[in-house]
Amino acid sequence: MPDKTVGVALLGCGTVGGGVVNILRDHHDTLLRRTGLDFQLRHVAVKGPEDYPPNAAQLPMTTDANSAIDDPDSHVVIELVGGITVANAFIERALRLGKPVITANKSLLALRGHELFALARQHNTCVAFEASVGGGIPIIDAVLRGLVANRIDAILGIVNGTCNFILTQMTRHAWSYDHALKEAQKQGFAEANPTLDVSGRDAAQKLAILASLAFNVRVAESDIHLEGIDRLQPDDILFAKELGYVIKLLAIAERNPNHSPATAEHSSLSLRVHPTLVHKDDVLADVAGPFNAISIYGHALGHALFYGRGAGRTPTASAVVADLVGVALGATPLTFKQLRTYPDLTPKANVLPFDQLRSRYYIRLMAHDRPGVLAQVTAALGRHAISLSAILQREGRDADHVPVVITTHAANEGAMQAALAEIDALPAIAPPTVCLRIVDPPTEFAAD
Amino acid sequence: MPDKTVGVALLGCGTVGGGVVNILRDHHDTLLRRTGLDFQLRHVAVKGPEDYPPNAAQLPMTTDANSAIDDPDSHVVIELVGGITVANAFIERALRLGKPVITANKSLLALRGHELFALARQHNTCVAFEASVGGGIPIIDAVLRGLVANRIDAILGIVNGTCNFILTQMTRHAWSYDHALKEAQKQGFAEANPTLDVSGRDAAQKLAILASLAFNVRVAESDIHLEGIDRLQPDDILFAKELGYVIKLLAIAERNPNHSPATAEHSSLSLRVHPTLVHKDDVLADVAGPFNAISIYGHALGHALFYGRGAGRTPTASAVVADLVGVALGATPLTFKQLRTYPDLTPKANVLPFDQLRSRYYIRLMAHDRPGVLAQVTAALGRHAISLSAILQREGRDADHVPVVITTHAANEGAMQAALAEIDALPAIAPPTVCLRIVDPPTEFAAD
Numbered sequence: 001m002p003d004k005t006v007g008v009a010l011l012g013c014g015t016v017g018g019g020v021v022n023i024l025r026d027h028h029d030t031l032l033r034r035t036g037l038d039f040q041l042r043h044v045a046v047k048g049p050e051d052y053p054p055n056a057a058q059l060p061m062t063t064d065a066n067s068a069i070d071d072p073d074s075h076v077v078i079e080l081v082g083g084i085t086v087a088n089a090f091i092e093r094a095l096r097l098g099k100p101v102i103t104a105n106k107s108l109l110a111l112r113g114h115e116l117f118a119l120a121r122q123h124n125t126c127v128a129f130e131a132s133v134g135g136g137i138p139i140i141d142a143v144l145r146g147l148v149a150n151r152i153d154a155i156l157g158i159v160n161g162t163c164n165f166i167l168t169q170m171t172r173h174a175w176s177y178d179h180a181l182k183e184a185q186k187q188g189f190a191e192a193n194p195t196l197d198v199s200g201r202d203a204a205q206k207l208a209i210l211a212s213l214a215f216n217v218r219v220a221e222s223d224i225h226l227e228g229i230d231r232l233q234p235d236d237i238l239f240a241k242e243l244g245y246v247i248k249l250l251a252i253a254e255r256n257p258n259h260s261p262a263t264a265e266h267s268s269l270s271l272r273v274h275p276t277l278v279h280k281d282d283v284l285a286d287v288a289g290p291f292n293a294i295s296i297y298g299h300a301l302g303h304a305l306f307y308g309r310g311a312g313r314t315p316t317a318s319a320v321v322a323d324l325v326g327v328a329l330g331a332t333p334l335t336f337k338q339l340r341t342y343p344d345l346t347p348k349a350n351v352l353p354f355d356q357l358r359s360r361y362y363i364r365l366m367a368h369d370r371p372g373v374l375a376q377v378t379a380a381l382g383r384h385a386i387s388l389s390a391i392l393q394r395e396g397r398d399a400d401h402v403p404v405v406i407t408t409h410a411a412n413e414g415a416m417q418a419a420l421a422e423i424d425a426l427p428a429i430a431p432p433t434v435c436l437r438i439v440d441p442p443t444e445f446a447a448d
Numbered sequence: 449m450p451d452k453t454v455g456v457a458l459l460g461c462g463t464v465g466g467g468v469v470n471i472l473r474d475h476h477d478t479l480l481r482r483t484g485l486d487f488q489l490r491h492v493a494v495k496g497p498e499d500y501p502p503n504a505a506q507l508p509m510t511t512d513a514n515s516a517i518d519d520p521d522s523h524v525v526i527e528l529v530g531g532i533t534v535a536n537a538f539i540e541r542a543l544r545l546g547k548p549v550i551t552a553n554k555s556l557l558a559l560r561g562h563e564l565f566a567l568a569r570q571h572n573t574c575v576a577f578e579a580s581v582g583g584g585i586p587i588i589d590a591v592l593r594g595l596v597a598n599r600i601d602a603i604l605g606i607v608n609g610t611c612n613f614i615l616t617q618m619t620r621h622a623w624s625y626d627h628a629l630k631e632a633q634k635q636g637f638a639e640a641n642p643t644l645d646v647s648g649r650d651a652a653q654k655l656a657i658l659a660s661l662a663f664n665v666r667v668a669e670s671d672i673h674l675e676g677i678d679r680l681q682p683d684d685i686l687f688a689k690e691l692g693y694v695i696k697l698l699a700i701a702e703r704n705p706n707h708s709p710a711t712a713e714h715s716s717l718s719l720r721v722h723p724t725l726v727h728k729d730d731v732l733a734d735v736a737g738p739f740n741a742i743s744i745y746g747h748a749l750g751h752a753l754f755y756g757r758g759a760g761r762t763p764t765a766s767a768v769v770a771d772l773v774g775v776a777l778g779a780t781p782l783t784f785k786q787l788r789t790y791p792d793l794t795p796k797a798n799v800l801p802f803d804q805l806r807s808r809y810y811i812r813l814m815a816h817d818r819p820g821v822l823a824q825v826t827a828a829l830g831r832h833a834i835s836l837s838a839i840l841q842r843e844g845r846d847a848d849h850v851p852v853v854i855t856t857h858a859a860n861e862g863a864m865q866a867a868l869a870e871i872d873a874l875p876a877i878a879p880p881t882v883c884l885r886i887v888d889p890p891t892e893f894a895a896d
């Protein structure tokens with residue numbers, strides 16, 4: 001005897017939706033035994049008959065999503081149609097009826113999450129969205145519940161499997177970006193139009209969601225400095241390796257460390273997505289292929305990392321169904337009326353202007369191989385108070401220019417950009433000089 | 449205005465208890481803002497005045513734990529006294545009063561968890577124990593909630609920071625076990641009497657808890673095959689490295705793969721803690737020093753890994769306070785009356801007898817350097833249907849014996865032990881031959 005029958009309206013039945021259908025069918029009895037919940041799929045709504053899944057005959061198909069939402073026997077609504085306008089309308093309709101909504105729609109949440117959370121609160125219900133970041137990794141739960149006792153100081157994530165797959169292939173096989181992208185497309189890890197992924201936008205949307213929850217403020221996608229992987233050159237991956245680093249596309253949200261503990265809640269945030277040199281001893285360096293991983297630094301927990309499949313049919317469906325159980329048991333964080341701050345993301349993030357970032361840098365310049373060039377370059381850096389950490393000069397492959405790789409100690413982004421402008425104006429330099437940021441491994445290894 | 453005042457009775461104020469006191473003091477307002485909960489420390493109970501913490505004057509100290517539990521203003525009881533008998537009495541006393549209990553006591557849970565869970569259910573309350581495994585890593589939450597939609601097929605964990613610290617030092621510096629242990633003790637990562645850790649018992653207790661929850665059966669510590677790290681030799685760490693492996697103490701719980709999906713819930717479990725050769729590309733291979741990490745394989749999620757500090761004052765306190773919030777909000781899994789199976793661990797695990805384990809093996813024998821020895825060894829292996837994967841023979845450092853390292857394809861543990869007995873009986877072999885198990889990396893890398 002079930003404790004409770006839970007009627008489910010599923011909107012959208014593509015890759016992830018199909019995975020949810022399978023879990024609810026194949027694991028119905030396991031879920032019943034584990035939770036006492038008898039999940040019943042009441043409606044599977046798609047746009048038109050052309051979107052019917054292969055097993056449509058066995059499913060309660062409809063093309064009328066609104067009626068599916070309105071049906072009193074639909075207790076929970078799962079939104080997997082994607083996009084902004086239509087998805088938003090479905091979600092708002094369900095929330096206004098007081099029905100909990102589960103969604104994987106990171107674009108919508110990054111854009112309108114704060115409004116949807118407020119609407120949910122207003123109607124005494126909730127939006128659950130574990131599947132929106134990190135696929136099946138229970139990272140939202142970790143941030144909201146597992147680390148609730150922590151002041152979170154930093155999040156560093158590999159949150160886009162397409163980019164990580166491409167970078168892994170470029171690193172392992174010394175492939176060009178174009179070659180690696182083609183391979184990713186062939187293997188199903190990149191879309192025909194890969195722009196959203198390789199530009200870093202997808203990662204920025206996920207970071208906006210994570211950072212909002214971690215820092216209890218509203219982070220917009222536009223708050224995040226964005227550099228993609230599409231201009232990355234194999235040479236830099238090789239040089240980085242020689243210096244002990246691996247290049248990863250990291251999504252980073254960091255509290256400005258120049259805060260006193262008392263003002264930590266209001267300290268400014270550095271928010272950015274860019275290719276990053278990660279030390280080879282950092283656990284993030286070993287996250288290969290399509291996997292995702294998110295490092296979190298909490299004041300009490302220290303460094304923690306959550307790793308797994310960040311996309312795909314069944315991993316994402318695993319997170320959707322976990323939310324379904326949480327929502328049905330009333331245990332999802334955003335259902336807690338007591339969890340007042342989380343759904344209330346009205347205060348906007350205090351964003352550290354990107355040119356005020358402090359970072360270590362990797363730069364590669366192409367220099368005429370003649371005396372005095374290095375002196376000119378180091379002089380330009382010195383004028384902007386940037387001190388060198390290492391220099392690597394190789395014999396050039398063409399007669400004209402040789403690559404010179406320089407890493408720096410911590411410097412100011414604005415100063416670095418000014419120095420780069422001067423360097424690129426030198427007659428002996430073939431611009432543009434490549435500039436990447438270095439993230440050092442955590443310095444934690446001591447006993448308490 | 450708080451939504452709810454939560455009175456806390458803290459039993460025990462050592463390392464972790466002191467961390468809890470600090471978080472409740474320093475983050476009182478943050479917790480109030482995030483959760484609406486106003487945590488008030490009502491009592492801090494210790495055995496005698498000699499156990500008073502340095503800041504005792506600022507705390508509601510008592511030596512009468514029973515009165516602290518009984519106080520109607522103590523809504524939640526945190527048990528951090530450790531040990532079995534006294535802790536058990538305190539927990540039972542609180543549960544019989546219907547008060548939720550939070551504990552980090554893995555020894556007690558491994559021994560009597562099923563009884564305490566049943567008692568909690570009977571009194572309509574709960575036991576929360578996130579801090580009992582993996583320190584601050586929210587791994588219990590991940591197993592019970594994040595992976596609720598999964599059939600869990602395997603758990604492989606580095607769950608003892610002391611052993612991992614010792615192994616990391618042995619690997620990095622080619623130190624002996626004794627030398628690395630002394631260093632760990634000096635740095636505060638090992639106890640004066642390290643037996644519980646280095647024997648693997650601590651890891652086995654944690655595995656008993658994790659496996660019980662993952663497989664919904666009762667796993668006793670005595671169900672788990674145990675081999676510690678105290679007899680590990682630096683030579684084997686070096687040979688393993690040459691073969692592409694790192695030696696880690698893994699706690700492993702695996703569903704016997706020879707099951708049909710229909711009988712998966714009743715399939716036998718392989719349960720073991722032993723030094724293991726982990727492929728260097730496996731994320732577990734990079735977990736260094738005192739850190740812990742737990743790999744979980746779910747049928748839907750695939751491979752996920754949870755990494756962080758497995759011990760220490762503030763990480764463990766972070767988990768205790770997360771449980772405090774969960775319990776106070778009624779959101780801890782074991783508070784759900786609907787989560788019927790989890791607290792009910794009456795069915796005993798169907799344990800695969802250790803000699804029926806199938807594994808790949810690493811063996812190192814010390815052989816007289818004369819013709820025909822290798823033929824005798826391979827014949828012994830062949831008689832037990834064990835086929836070789838690789839052989840590594842080095843010049844010996846003494847005239848008498850040279851090390852011969854052999855890795856095998858998957859074989860039966862019983863067959864391997866029988867073959868080893870024959871090998872050690874050969875006149876040309878100096879026993880005992882070292883035998884370690886190899887765990888191969890996940891074969892997942894494909895698109896769905």
